[in-house]
Every structure is written in C-alpha cells, then in structure tokens.
Amino acid sequence: MEPNPDVLRDLHRRMVRIRLFEEAAGKLAEAAKLPGFLHLYVGEEAVAAGVCVNLTDADSITSTHRGHGHLVAKGGQFRPMMAELMAKSTGYCNGKGGSMHISSLELGMLGANGIVGAGSPIAVGAAFTHKYRDDGNVAVAFFGDGATNIGAFHEAANMACALKLPIVFACENNEYGEFTRRDHTMAITDIVDRAQGYGMPGVIVDGMDAVAVYEAAAEAIAFARAGKGPTLIEAKTYRFYNHHGVQNLGLKYRPDSEVEVWKQRDPIFTFEAQLEDMGVLTVDRREALWAELRADIADAITFAEDSPYPEQDQILEDVYTRMEVAR
Amino acid sequence: MSDERSLSYMMAFNEAVRQSMRADETIFCAGEDIGAFGGVFGTYGGLQKEFGARRVVDTPISEQAIVGLGVGSAVTGLRPIVDLMFMDFICVAMDQIVNQAAKLKYMFGGKATLPLTITTAGGAGLSAAAQHSQSLEAILCHIPGLKVVYPSNPYDMKGLMVSCIRDDNPTVMVKHKRLLGISGPVPEDLYTVPLGQANMLRPGKDVTVVAWGRMANESMVAAEILAGEGIDCEVIDPRTLQPFDTATVVESARKTNRVIVVHEAVRFGGLGAEIASQVQEEAFDFLDAPVARIGAPFSPVPFSPALEKHYVPDAKSIASGIRGVLGRKSPGR
Ligand SMILES: Cc1ncc(C[n+]2csc(CCOP(=O)(O)OP(=O)(O)O)c2C)c(N)n1
Ligand SMILES: [Mg+2]
Numbered sequence: 151m152e153p154n155p156d157v158l159r160d161l162h163r164r165m166v167r168i169r170l171f172e173e174a175a176g177k178l179a180e181a182a183k184l185p186g187f188l189h190l191y192v193g194e195e196a197v198a199a200g201v202c203v204n205l206t207d208a209d210s211i212t213s214t215h216r217g218h219g220h221l222v223a224k225g226g227q228f229r230p231m232m233a234e235l236m237a238k239s240t241g242y243c244n245g246k247g248g249s250m251h252i253s254s255l256e257l258g259m260l261g262a263n264g265i266v267g268a269g270s271p272i273a274v275g276a277a278f279t280h281k282y283r284d285d286g287n288v289a290v291a292f293f294g295d296g297a298t299n300i301g302a303f304h305e306a307a308n309m310a311c312a313l314k315l316p317i318v319f320a321c322e323n324n325e326y327g328e329f330t331r332r333d334h335t336m337a338i339t340d341i342v343d344r345a346q347g348y349g350m351p352g353v354i355v356d357g358m359d360a361v362a363v364y365e366a367a368a369e370a371i372a373f374a375r376a377g378k379g380p381t382l383i384e385a386k387t388y389r390f391y392n393h394h395g396v397q398n399l400g401l402k403y404r405p406d407s408e409v410e411v412w413k414q415r416d417p418i419f420t421f422e423a424q425l426e427d428m429g430v431l432t433v434d435r436r437e438a439l440w441a442e443l444r445a446d447i448a449d450a451i452t453f454a455e456d457s458p459y460p461e462q463d464q465i466l467e468d469v470y471t472r473m474e475v476a477r
Numbered sequence: 478m479s480d481e482r483s484l485s486y487m488m489a490f491n492e493a494v495r496q497s498m499r500a501d502e503t504i505f506c507a508g509e510d511i512g513a514f515g516g517v518f519g520t521y522g523g524l525q526k527e528f529g530a531r532r533v534v535d536t537p538i539s540e541q542a543i544v545g546l547g548v549g550s551a552v553t554g555l556r557p558i559v560d561l562m563f564m565d566f567i568c569v570a571m572d573q574i575v576n577q578a579a580k581l582k583y584m585f586g587g588k589a590t591l592p593l594t595i596t597t598a599g600g601a602g603l604s605a606a607a608q609h610s611q612s613l614e615a616i617l618c619h620i621p622g623l624k625v626v627y628p629s630n631p632y633d634m635k636g637l638m639v640s641c642i643r644d645d646n647p648t649v650m651v652k653h654k655r656l657l658g659i660s661g662p663v664p665e666d667l668y669t670v671p672l673g674q675a676n677m678l679r680p681g682k683d684v685t686v687v688a689w690g691r692m693a694n695e696s697m698v699a700a701e702i703l704a705g706e707g708i709d710c711e712v713i714d715p716r717t718l719q720p721f722d723t724a725t726v727v728e729s730a731r732k733t734n735r736v737i738v739v740h741e742a743v744r745f746g747g748l749g750a751e752i753a754s755q756v757q758e759e760a761f762d763f764l765d766a767p768v769a770r771i772g773a774p775f776s777p778v779p780f781s782p783a784l785e786k787h788y789v790p791d792a793k794s795i796a797s798g799i800r801g802v803l804g805r806k807s808p809g810r
Contacts, residue, residue, distance in 0.1 A: 210549075210553055212549070241586070242585075242586065243584060243585050243586035243588070244586030244587065245586070246583055246584055246585075246586050246587075247584040247585060247586065251584040251585070253584075253585045253588075253589075255552070255585065255588055255589060260549065260552055260553075261581065261584070261585065263577075264576070265572055265576050265577070268545075268572055268573065268576065268577055270545070271541055271542045271544070271545020271546065271548070271549065271573060272545050272548050272549035272552070272573075272577060273549060274542060274545055274546050274549060275545055275546040275547060275548055275549020275550040275551070275552070275553070275557075276549040276550065276552070276553045277549070278546055278549065278550045278555070279549070279550045279553040279554060279555050280553075282505065282531065282550070282555060283554075289549070301541060302541045302542070302545065302572070302573075305537070305539035305540075305541050305542035305545075306539075306541075306542050306545060308537050308539065308542075309536060309537050309539055309542040309543075309546065312536075312537055313534065313536075467587065468582055468583050468586065468587030469582070469583055469621045469622055470582070470622065470624075470646050471582065471590050471591075471644075471645035471646050473643075473644055473645060473646070473672075
C-alpha cells in the first residue's frame, strides 16, 4: 500500500510533533521542571507514527513506560500532555498519572504503563470489546523488545490468537532493555520468531523508515479489521537517549559509535530528504511546519507552567467511581 | 411464594449472572473451563448454553491475560465478569489486579470507569492443601480501588453478585468452596444486596461477633451453643469487606461492650487486626475487654485432614474464643 502524499505529510507531521515534544520534555527535565521518571521516544518516532496513521480515535492502543510518542501519534494535544508531565491539574490525568501513566481514553489511548509488559493483556481486552461489538475497530499493543520476555506478553499473544481478536502486537525492538543488551537476555535474533509459536503472522520492518512501518501496519490492521486475527510486527529501531533522562553519549552500556551509526538513519531527517526529492515537501513548508509546531510547544509549556497543581483534597478523589447506594 | 424458594449458594451465584446477562448485553464472562464445562465448581453451569460462546468465553490458562481481558474490555465499555478458578491464583494475576485494575481510574485522573467483576473460590476445608485453600481477602482489601465481597449464604450471594456486576468499580466476589452446596431462600427476581452494608445475622446483648464467609455460619452455630450457657451473642456478617461497614460494628460494640472477630485467614495481619483497631479507635470507652481475634495459625493451609480440622476455626473453637472475651472458662480446660 503506497502512501499518498497526504499520508506522507501526515506521517511527517506526527513524527515532528513527537520529536519536538520529547526534546522539549528533555530540556524541562534537565532544568528540573519535571518530577519523576522520563523515558524519551526520540529515534523511534517512525514506529508510533507509522502505526497510528492507520488508526482512528475509535481504535485502541496500549503503551509503555516510553509512552509520550504513542499518545502524540494518536492525536494527543501538547497542552494537557505538557501539563501532565509537570504534574498539573490541567494535565490529561489531572496530575495523577504523570509521564508513565499518561492516557487519553477519548483518543483510544489506554495508558502508558509503569509495568513492563502489562499493556498487552489490556489491549487484548480492548480488542475483545471491538470484536464483541463488531465495530470494525482494532487494538494495537505497543511494547519493547524487553517486554517480550515477560509472561504477560505471552499470555496475551496466545489468548489473542486463540480468540482470534482484532489486534496488532507492535514491538519496538530498540536492542536494549534499560541498560542491558537484548542479545544478553534472549537467545533469538528476531523477536518476530515468537509469532509463530502462537499462530500469528510476524513481520520485521525497518523501524527507522516511517513508510515501511506504515505499510506493514496498514496490512496488519486491515487483516485485523477483516476479522483474520492478530499480527506481530517487529520494528527494528533505536532510542537516541539513555533509557531515562537526556544523556545520549558516554554511556557505559553502549558504545557512542553505535549511537552515531543509528543517528545517521534519523527517521525524520532521512524521511524529509526523501519527501523533498519526491516533491512532497519543500524546504519552505518544512521550515514552516517546524516553526508552527515549535510555537505550539512553547504555548503548551506556558500553559502548563501557568496551570495550578492539584489541590490536596484531590488525594481521595477518583479512587472509586461513586455509586448511588440504596440504603 | 417466590420468597420461599430455596436455592443453593452455587446456583444463587449462577442465577445472579444469568439474570444480569439477560438484562444487559454488555456483560460477558470469561475464565478457565467456565464455558462448555460450566466451571470446575459448576458455578457457571449452563450459561454458555444460554448465551453462546461469544458471551461465555473459555480462556487459556492465563490468569494475567484473563484479568487483563477484563481490564481492557471494561475500560472500553463492556461489563466483564472474569473468573480465577481458585483464590490462590489471584497471586498469578496480581499485577493486573493491583497495578492495573485498581489504579487505572485514579492514574487517569478519574477519566476511566472499570465495571469489572472478578470471581473466585476461596477457603479451606477440602484437603486442597496450601495452594488451593487460602482466604486472601486481606491482601485485596489493602488495595485502594478494589471492592471485595465474601458472602455466607445463598441470599447474599445472589444480591451481592448482582451488585458487583452493576458496580462501576473492580470488584472481587469470593465464593467459599465449602458453602457451594448449602441452600437457603433466594427470591426469583433480580434484587441487590448493597455493597458496604453489613448484615445482622443475630441480635444479642453480651458480645459482638464479626465473621464472614463460612466463619459467619460457624459463628452462628457457636452462638447457639453459647445461648445454652446463657451467653447472648450478636453476630454481624459484614458481607462486603471493602468498603467495610465500620459503623454497624462500632454501634454494636457500644451496645455489647465486647467484640471478637473471626476469620479463616491467618490471624497475623488479617482483617481482624484492622477491625479491632477501628473498634478501639471509635469505641474505646465502651469496651470491657480487648477486642479479640480468631484466625488460622500462621502457617500455610495443611493438607492432612487431621491437621486441617485444627487449622480452620470451627464452632467449638469460636465458642471458646467468645467465652474468653467474656472472661469465662471453656469446659474441659
Ligand atoms: C515488570 C517490570 N519489571 C521491570 C521494570 C523496570 N524497567 C522499566 S523499563 C525496563 C526495560 C524495558 O525494556 P523494553 O521493553 O525493551 O522497552 P524500552 O525501554 O527499550 O523501550 C525495565 C526493566 C518494570 N518497569 N516493570
Ligand atoms: Mg528495548
């Protein structure tokens, strides 16, 4: 499925939005303006964008600890996102979730997750709803290479196949789980080998190539929408920053040369060069887009900084949904 | 007269699910062996026949994914009932129960609703040994975001189960394995027993006995024994353990001035400690004796019937515990 120019521009816009959001979040974290953990998605933008361009708000996704990119790609707005990262009451989660639990149910984004692997069983549940309602929608579970070593992933994959649910398992293989190389923690080279064990198709895709991700995802999502069951997509990608925080070079567990090699393949800059060659994007339009989105980010930061923190009386709010009890 | 109809605890559960499913198309059930087979305890019997495999789903043996199926489908608008065969198996699904189901609403700033019911079978007394006999309700009650019920009779079973299904929060319904066969009056219509409301099983003036699940019934037998000795027990079955109806227990404590809590779970760190503490905080001046607790000894549930019978509190041990609260000696001691 060759994407048309509109889709190409859409992919590009989503990726730039993620990049700018993440770079800004990194700067704020360095300035000690963001409490808590920060796991940046920079370098992996093509995966979230390539998948989510194929989805509507009515489709569901589950995410990971590295979840900002998924929410942006699903249509997340900068203001409530930035406010949530700053722990303000105007955030997507009223300041009660933060980076690691950011979510927007209206957008079908069922939450970043602090527990590695926990999103996949939840995506299975969302896919069950879509099948039960026969609404033609699908669920996508995003997760890392490391998450495929946890039982929850395997239970979810098997159950999704057994129940033939409309779901896509989207693995972001960035070759590391925290500070440990992937090949130290599994005896296979390709995550996709795991698909066969559950009876679903598995596809390897270049996770630095938005079009490649888009095409693979389009096929898997169409397969799911048609009632044919799950697919596992393995996107080979790389995170440019450290597991958390904003350091990128001089890390003990990975050589700088490796980072440099991957950065040559920056998913946004290589894509922009292609688009310009194809005549889909001009230098002027590109610069205008970055400027426009930078202004949006600046606006979101101001909005978040000006927003109040939640009041103390919020601690006990929303633990439960209130029920009318007939005494 | 429909009120006179007698039904087993197990079938009361079954009827609650069946009638709720008839009334609400968004309800479905999922779990191991619950479909074609009707559940290992028969509690889901015949439901797949009536509602089909779409709504009564046989799942793989995957406790995390079963609860995850419930979480994800609940948060996207369905009203799932998911079954964990034995209460011990909540431990296998603990992440999905504790970190996901119980917390999503809060972490999402209140924007999620999780009308999820988890059903399971707890309790000892079948020589099922250490991994199939536990009463782990205290662990669940410790988690903000969860509600927990543990009915002691068929009437409460049906009414509480309907309330759990209708509740927009994650609820855990614990069925006691040894009570599945007991019968009692159960109205045919679809009624509810509100969550968080204790039931006065027996009014009395000398001592308050708080007990749930099978221990409520054992406590009633103990109360009969003690009635013959001139001791008038007030037996309260909280029915719902989270949220806990502290007010009813405290009110009773102020009247009887003596309280004992009985549970099947081990005594140390059990719910009895929490209840005793709350009673002492709210009725200290009314108490004539320390609040007492009866529970299992601090060991895994033993396999041998010769050991298990001493492990689980029964009417006899409860009666002697109650005598102790009243400063009386038990016969033969
Ligand atoms: C159950 C669980 N175990 C461990 C952790 C700590 N942890 C957070 S992220 C992470 C690595 C995850 O690796 P991967 O799935 O490859 O995702 P990536 O960070 O590479 O995107 C670990 C071990 C956790 N959050 N949850
Ligand atoms: Mg990784």
